Amino acid sequence: MELAQVNIARLKAPLTDPQLADFVAALDPVNAIADAAPGFVWRLQTEDGNATAVRAFEDDGPEIIVNMSVWRSVEDLAAFTYSGQHRELLRRRREWFERMREAYTALWWVPDRHRPGTAEAEERIRHLREHGPTPHAFTLKVTFSPESDAPAPGWRCLA
Secondary structure (H helix, E strand, O other): OEEEEEEEEEEOOOOOOHHHHHHHHHHHHHHHHHHHOOOEEEEOOOOOOOOOOOOOOHHHOOOEEEEEEEEOOHHHHHHHHOOHHHHHHHHOHHHHEOOOOOOOEEEEEEOOOOOOOHHHHHHHHHHHHHHOOEOOEEOOOOOEOOOOOOEOOOOOOOO
């Protein structure tokens, strides 16, 4: 099994707005770091090399952007998410994105070589919003192994 993750964000301004210039400038370098990270398998992208043009989560508003990827493990995803340049971007996220009141990220296990689509990702976030963390959709704070219906013991978010 491999770990799929999706996170969405509501932009404070259009991607062409100077307010988002630092975020847009960081997309290619951070994506390159992700692509080379231990445990990285795949990420959603268009011909531009990112997913900012992907339209999904329309019920959450037209200014939603999507990031989706697949990793070998929770530990690999967490190591990338909370280190280096990506961690620096996380610290600045309130400059570029609106605060979302509902879950905006979800993780779930997929069979090897399965590449989730946006409809699957949206269903996982909606499930997490409705039911909280379960084996069907969970978070980095409350994870599940592919073999268990109980939260993984001892895991703590690195944030």
